[in-house]
Amino acid sequence: MKQGFYGILPFALGAAAYGFAFGILAAQSGYPWWGVALMSFSVHAGSSQIVAVERFGMDGLVIGAALAGIALNLRYLGIIATLSAILKDIPLWQKLVAIHITGDENWALTMARHAQDPKIGAAFLIGSGLTLMTSWTTSTALGALLGQSMPDLASYGLGFAFTAAFIAMARAMWRGRHNIAPWAVILWQQSC
Amino acid sequence: MILDHSLLIAFLAVGAYGLRLAGLIGGQAILRNERLKTLLDDLPGCLIVALVATSLADASPLTWIAAAFALVVAILTNNVVITMALGFTAIFGMQYFGMGGKKQSEKTFNFG
Numbered sequence: 209m210k211q212g213f214y215g216i217l218p219f220a221l222g223a224a225a226y227g228f229a230f231g232i233l234a235a236q237s238g239y240p241w242w243g244v245a246l247m248s249f250s251v252h253a254g255s256s257q258i259v260a261v262e263r264f265g266m267d268g269l270v271i272g273a274a275l276a277g278i279a280l281n282l283r284y285l286g287i288i289a290t291l292s293a294i295l296k297d298i299p300l301w302q303k304l305v306a307i308h309i310t311g312d313e314n315w316a317l318t319m320a321r322h323a324q325d326p327k328i329g330a331a332f333l334i335g336s337g338l339t340l341m342t343s344w345t346t347s348t349a350l351g352a353l354l355g356q357s358m359p360d361l362a363s364y365g366l367g368f369a370f371t372a373a374f375i376a377m378a379r380a381m382w383r384g385r386h387n388i389a390p391w392a393v394i395l396w397q398q399s400c
Numbered sequence: 401m402i403l404d405h406s407l408l409i410a411f412l413a414v415g416a417y418g419l420r421l422a423g424l425i426g427g428q429a430i431l432r433n434e435r436l437k438t439l440l441d442d443l444p445g446c447l448i449v450a451l452v453a454t455s456l457a458d459a460s461p462l463t464w465i466a467a468a469f470a471l472v473v474a475i476l477t478n479n480v481v482i483t484m485a486l487g488f489t490a491i492f493g494m495q496y497f498g499m500g501g502k503k504q505s506e507k508t509f510n511f512g
Contacts, residue, residue, distance in 0.1 A: 369485075370455065378449050
């Protein structure tokens with residue numbers, strides 16, 4: 209678990225920058241800092257939260273905002289499904305916690321490390337997820353609380369650090385030439 | 401915080417966890433099926449490539465150059481932290497010291 213805790217730290221710091229920005233956005237939509245913290249802790253889905261709060265800020269309609277946020281989270285069906293082998297030997301309550309604290313970053317890092325070393329598994333996922341969850345919840349609440357007086361860290365290119373990290377993870381998951389066709393189709397479809 | 405704010409949190413929380421739970425149940429069902437099990441082997445790579453593609457969609461040429469640089473670093477090092485650090489250094493350097501392109505602040509990231 210310690211490995212996961214430390215391994216995810218660079219990602220958690222980057223995510224915190226976005227968390228801070230989201231906190232500011234949510235505060236502008238009327239959420240108090242503790243409401244932002246409650247949302248981040250109970251939802252733990254950054255992109256979903258950002259889209260939902262933006263939509264809510266535009267028209268004030270709860271159902272539309274919630275559906276937009278949930279739609280963006282559909283990818284978790286696949287993400288969590290891929291964790292089945294890693295989670296199969298841990299107790300049910302740990303599985304139920306693990307799926308909640310799984311985010312894009314710690315899932316991808318766990319899968320990449322697992323591909324290199326099969327001993328890396330549920331403990332790594334949970335350790336990294338706890339770090340990520342803490343970082344996300346704290347940074348969003350701080351964004352709502354402290355607001356506008358901080359520099360915009362995203363403007364320094366921090367967002368690309370995540371893209372670079374995912375490129376490295378894809379490299380680690382390269383399983384041979386049979387990956388070329390599906391990856392090319394996905395790359396074309398998603399980037400056009 | 402009014403009732404609508406609380407309702408939005410509740411709907412999002414239930415929806416997000418419901419999808420995760422469905423993934424867990426569905427994934428276990430797939431694991432019991434040998435023919436479908438191979439699907440899970442290739443799914444992580446495809447999902448990560450989709451995340452990369454989404455973050456590069458509509459990105460500036462500068463970002464694509466930095467992405468190509470990061471890919472080379474990834475191929476050479478096979479190390480996430482080094483690729484992340486050098487990728488960030490590359491785009492930061494191009495933005496502020498070299499090519500003077502548009503800042504990357506417009507791009508957002510699908511943090512999960």
